[in-house]
Amino acid sequence: MRIAVLALQGAFFEHIAMLNKLGVDSIEIRQKSDFSKGFDGIILPGGESTTMNKLLHDLKLFAPLQDSIKAGIPCFGTCAGLILMSKRFEDSRWQHLDVLDVTVKRHGFGRQIGSFSVNDSFAGSTVPMVFIRGPYITEVGENVKILAKTGGKIVSVRQNNLLGTAFHPELTEDSTVHTYFLDMINARCE
Secondary structure, three states, X not given: OEEEEEOOOOOHHHHHHHHHHOOOEEEEEOOHHHHHHOOOEEEEOOOOHHHHHHHHHHOOOHHHHHHHHHOOOOEEEEOHHHHHHXXXXXXXXXXXXXXXXXXXXXXXXXXXXXXXXXXXXXXXXXXXXXXXXXXXEEEEOOOOEEEEEEOOEEEEEEEOOEEEEOOOHHHXXXXXXXXXXXXXXXXXXX
């Protein structure tokens, strides 16, 4: 198994380190030709969603990324990655990937000073959740499964081949969420 990690900005290195810890090969997506290297899933890391979106367009990566996801490649977005995947936003003017049937509120938990950590339930397991200028999900489509809430706010969802978290599992030592994503890929391949 090989996982691609969008490596333009944000916490991509931390996702790669988590994949290494789990014994999974990874490649970095930095240019259009990287899409020809072959991979089984892709991770869109946390970072700054506006910057990532601009870079995706400037580097001509937006269309191949969107096409790959719409073709069924499993995709895991954390924080800014969740924002990029979402169809609707309460406060964004950018065109996003429009693949995950949710409405997201950027900086829903506040700005940098409002960052926090909590242990809460994700798909039946208690995991550490790190929120840094974290968004949350205000509305889900009918085919979207809620995997986690904290403080009454939706912070993780799954829709078919898509997994989104408003928190940063890559900034903890806990591999539960990444393992869940890898299990999604394995189930798809069976």
